[in-house]
Amino acid sequence: MDLVIIGGGIAGLTTAREAARSGMSVTVVDPTPTHGASYAAAGMIAPLTEYHIGDERLTPLLVAAAHVWPAYAARIADESGLPSGYVDHGTVVVGHDVDDKAELLRHLPAQRALGFTPEVLTTREVREREPALGPNLSVGIAAPADHAVHNREFLAALLRACELAGVEFVYETAQVTAIPHLVQCESQQLRAEHIVVAAGIDTVRQAALEAPIRAAIRPVKGQILRLQADRRTSAMPELTVRALVRGKSVYIVPRPSGEVVIGATVEERQFDLGATAAGVFELLRDARAIMPSVDEWAFTESWAGMRPTTHDHLPIVGASTRSDVHYATGHGRNGILLGPLTGLSMAEYLRSGVMPSPMSNASPLRFL
Numbered sequence: 001m002d003l004v005i006i007g008g009g010i011a012g013l014t015t016a017r018e019a020a021r022s023g024m025s026v027t028v029v030d031p032t033p034t035h036g037a038s039y040a041a042a043g044m045i046a047p048l049t050e051y052h053i054g055d056e057r058l059t060p061l062l063v064a065a066a067h068v069w070p071a072y073a074a075r076i077a078d079e080s081g082l083p084s085g086y087v088d089h090g091t092v093v094v095g096h097d098v099d100d101k102a103e104l105l106r107h108l109p110a111q112r113a114l115g116f117t118p119e120v121l122t123t124r125e126v127r128e129r130e131p132a133l134g135p136n137l138s139v140g141i142a143a144p145a146d147h148a149v150h151n152r153e154f155l156a157a158l159l160r161a162c163e164l165a166g167v168e169f170v171y172e173t174a175q176v177t178a179i180p181h182l183v184q185c186e187s188q189q190l191r192a193e194h195i196v197v198a199a200g201i202d203t204v205r206q207a208a209l210e211a212p213i214r215a216a217i218r219p220v221k222g223q224i225l226r227l228q229a230d231r232r233t234s235a236m237p238e239l240t241v242r243a244l245v246r247g248k249s250v251y252i253v254p255r256p257s258g259e260v261v262i263g264a265t266v267e268e269r270q271f272d273l274g275a276t277a278a279g280v281f282e283l284l285r286d287a288r289a290i291m292p293s294v295d296e297w298a299f300t301e302s303w304a305g306m307r308p309t310t311h312d313h314l315p316i317v318g319a320s321t322r323s324d325v326h327y328a329t330g331h332g333r334n335g336i337l338l339g340p341l342t343g344l345s346m347a348e349y350l351r352s353g354v355m356p357s358p359m360s361n362a363s364p365l366r367f368l
């Protein structure tokens with residue numbers, strides 16, 4: 001076959017769909033497709049509010065990726081006959097105390113220099129835009145172009161679109177081998193012209209891959225909560241709300257169904273997916289500090305995922321030192337946002353041998 005992809009998260013499935021639609025025969029190997037970090041995520045499509053000082057090389061990639069999303073989501077919904085989960089309801093950022101306000105305002109000059117137009121709001125104005133917010137706020141900033149997707153709905157639609165495009169699935173784990181073009185699965189071997197490793201954080205366990213590239217990826221654990229609001233009896237947000245509460249970040253992402261996602265912890269941990277009392281407590285404490293109606297929502301889930309994070313925050317997408325093996329991983333905290341652009345860029349690269357800009361900035365070879 002033309003292409004074997006190890007890993008069926010958002011990076012592997014967008015690559016599979018695009019490659020299959022460009023005429024390649026594609027097999028995805030994954031024991032549990034769509035159930036890695038992509039399942040854990042909150043689904044924010046948020047180039048502005050994801051900006052951190054020092055991310056000047058990452059931000060153009062995030063902006064390009066956000067532009068791709070609306071049309072991509074519409075195409076996946078059309079093809080699959082399933083909802084894409086994409087919503088363009090915008091985001092507000094709020095600070096809780098004066099230090100949080102100072103910290104949020106500190107980022108504005110750099111954001112404006114990158115071409116963003118964050119709008120500073122008084123606490124009254126931000127509560128008018130998002131009435132579910134409580135009174136204990138120090139500042140508001142509007143980011144209307146930062147959107148969101150119900151990532152689990154999108155993954156279900158994307159999986160269906162892959163099947164309809166002719167992608168085959170093998171429900172096993174797989175390893176790249178030292179033999180060119182050969183992938184070792186649990187019950188069989190697969191041969192392909194191209195092998196794409198899109199195994200998320202588990203890419204580090206692929207022993208045949210270059211050690212310096214694997215060493216550049218580390219797991220950053222995120223715990224995340226799901227609650228269910230009843231609109232008839234309690235206030236729920238209409239916008240994504242991101243907040244800094246006594247120096248700690250928290251976000252609240254509403255779904256049209258009344259589900260509300262509260263996340264996420266940021267923990268430097270080695271492969272630990274357990275939920276902890278401290279993780280759940282701190283997320284709820286910080287969320288209810290800015291939105292008191294959190295107390296009234298039904299608690300439905302705590303979950304955790306590992307963000308495949310790189311030293312320089314850029315993903316790892318493109319060539320390895322072997323002509324048969326390629327990477328699509330290392331997306332850190334922005335893998336949902338970067339998903340469609342990753343698939344489109346990978347398909348173009350597999351077809352032409354040249355990684356298009358701006359994904360060309362994410363070459364795995366920068367770590368060698």
Ligand SMILES: Cc1cc2nc3c(=O)[nH]c(=O)nc-3n(C[C@H](O)[C@H](O)[C@H](O)COP(=O)(O)OP(=O)(O)OC[C@H]3O[C@@H](n4cnc5c(N)ncnc54)[C@H](O)[C@@H]3O)c2cc1C
Binds near residue numbers: 172199221336337
């Ligand atoms: C709590 C949390 C919240 C997040 N929120 C957001 C957000 O709001 N917005 C955003 O853009 N990003 C967010 N992210 C980041 C995003 O989820 C990840 O960057 C993204 O999902 C990574 O996608 P992936 O396809 O590379 O990995 P994954 O989704 O982890 O997929 C990798 C797949 O590879 C498979 N696999 C692993 N090893 C093997 C093997 N040996 N053989 C076969 N298959 C294998 C796994 O089973 C898995 O299905 C969040 C992450 C977390 C943890």
